[in-house]
Amino acid sequence: MIEKLMQMTRASGCAAKINPKDLENFLSKIKQTKDKRLLAGFEHNEDAAVYKLDENTGIVFTLDLITPLVNDPYVFGQIAATNSLSDVFAMGGRPLMALNIVCFPEEEKKYNLLEEILRGGADKVAEAGGILAGGHSLNDKEPKYGLAVVGLVDPKKVIYNNTPEVGDFLILTKPLGVGIISTAIKGEIAEKRVVDKAVFWMTKLNKLSQELLELNIHSLTDVTGFGLVGHLSEMLLLSGKELGAKIMFEDIPVIEGVYDYVNTGMVSEGAMKNRKIYSCIAEKNINLSFEKEIVLYDPQTSGGLLISIDPQQVEKAIKLLHQEGFTESKIIGEVIKSKSKERIKIC
Amino acid sequence: MNQSIDVRGLSCPLPVVAVRNKLLEMKKGILEVLVDTGTSKDNITRMATNTDWKVEIKEEGEEYLLIISR
Numbered sequence A: 001m002i003e004k005l006m007q008m009t010r011a012s013g014c015a016a017k018i019n020p021k022d023l024e025n026f027l028s029k030i031k032q033t034k035d036k037r038l039l040a041g042f043e044h045n046e047d048a049a050v051y052k053l054d055e056n057t058g059i060v061f062t063l064d065l066i067t068p069l070v071n072d073p074y075v076f077g078q079i080a081a082t083n084s085l086s087d088v089f090a091m092g093g094r095p096l097m098a099l100n101i102v103c104f105p106e107e108e109k110k111y112n113l114l115e116e117i118l119r120g121g122a123d124k125v126a127e128a129g130g131i132l133a134g135g136h137s138l139n140d141k142e143p144k145y146g147l148a149v150v151g152l153v154d155p156k157k158v159i160y161n162n163t164p165e166v167g168d169f170l171i172l173t174k175p176l177g178v179g180i181i182s183t184a185i186k187g188e189i190a191e192k193r194v195v196d197k198a199v200f201w202m203t204k205l206n207k208l209s210q211e212l213l214e215l216n217i218h219s220l221t222d223v224t225g226f227g228l229v230g231h232l233s234e235m236l237l238l239s240g241k242e243l244g245a246k247i248m249f250e251d252i253p254v255i256e257g258v259y260d261y262v263n264t265g266m267v268s269e270g271a272m273k274n275r276k277i278y279s280c281i282a283e284k285n286i287n288l289s290f291e292k293e294i295v296l297y298d299p300q301t302s303g304g305l306l307i308s309i310d311p312q313q314v315e316k317a318i319k320l321l322h323q324e325g326f327t328e329s330k331i332i333g334e335v336i337k338s339k340s341k342e343r344i345k346i347c
Numbered sequence B: 001m002n003q004s005i006d007v008r009g010l011s012c013p014l015p016v017v018a019v020r021n022k023l024l025e026m027k028k029g030i031l032e033v034l035v036d037t038g039t040s041k042d043n044i045t046r047m048a049t050n051t052d053w054k055v056e057i058k059e060e061g062e063e064y065l066l067i068i069s070r
Helices: A020-027 A073-089 A111-127 A178-186 A192-202 A227-237 A258-263 A269-281 A290-297 A311-323 B014-026 B038-050
Strands: A038-040 A049-054 A057-066 A094-104 A131-139 A144-153 A169-172 A217-222 A243-247 A282-284 A305-309 A330-337 A344-346 B003-006 B030-035 B054-060 B063-069
Touching: A020 A269, A057 A073, A057 A094, A073 A094, A073 A111, A073 A144, A073 A192, A073 A217, A094 A111, A111 A131, A111 A144, A169 A311, A178 A192, A178 A258, A178 A269, A217 A227, A227 A243, A227 A269, A227 A290, A227 A305, A227 A344, A258 A290, A258 B038, A269 A282, A269 A290, A269 B038, A305 A311, A311 A330, B003 B014, B014 B030, B014 B038, B030 B038, B038 B054, B038 B063
Parallel strands: A094 A131, A243 A344, A282 A344, B003 B030
Antiparallel strands: A038 A049, A049 A057, A057 A144, A094 A144, A169 A305, A169 A330, A217 A305, A243 A330, B030 B063, B054 B063
């Protein structure tokens, strides 16, 4: 029974996103409401919307929905919920309550799968300190699950995705490669130890301690469907400043075993799309073989946080991150001044 | 006689899995593969060359014919 979940789906997880260029095109045609209380909305592809209620209170609001990327329904529920909650954390907020959004094929009557998915989600909402307060379901051929989440944030402490500063260090808090691994799961060639690693990271909440959030973090986002280069390029290009980044490939954490799966052909359509769109922004200063390069474009589901932080506080941040269980957190590069078309230098 | 397999219409990674299974069974010879996405073409080519098969690619409109041999 469990085996079925991945067979019921086409693209997995965040690899099922709509092409970012197409998205940009049609979103630009939708009327956007300007309001001084809306601190984050459409304009720079923020992780979540933020609405200022008063000087000290802001609401963070987000919705995310994904297709299965593992076969175990309880684990899938956990991953989807962790992924949805992440957008609240990526704004510097805390989840208050969540609603389920679920699509499931009614004909198949496999409600035990659905029950497990929802149980996984509920457990993660509780772990995140939020309340699951209801939801909405749809009869659909392909299963999908996620949450709409409302959180709280101090409007003065919102951390945006496009406000890095020259000289900042860049930290990535989880290893890359979960997109390739979920393709390998679907292809039924993934080994248990590799899957366990991917599941461990995809179910780890991106919740940072207050102590970490009080550090001088200039910009913050989570790495999801557009891959590391995609999300980093948003951080730089949408800043409206002449900013670039130098990233050190060998310092980027990658789940062990991922390169073998690339060589076996387990690259998702999403990774190839991301590479096509974003590779013109990245300049390769080292010889990168395909299996290494593609990891930089691999769509991550419930991926890690990309933190742009004052270099004075980077050591403390890494120490705290490791204490908080982000044991593969690494400094992967720094923010530089750049006008070049190739804003990201891979060294 | 050449063997052939049509993986058009299958979603990733099913095309590469189907071709991989076929090649494992054949061990040597020629396999013609009909593919309809660039990603599947690249994935199959990478998997095959990494397992010591030779790949020749013919572009036919929106589709590709891969001739895989060993």
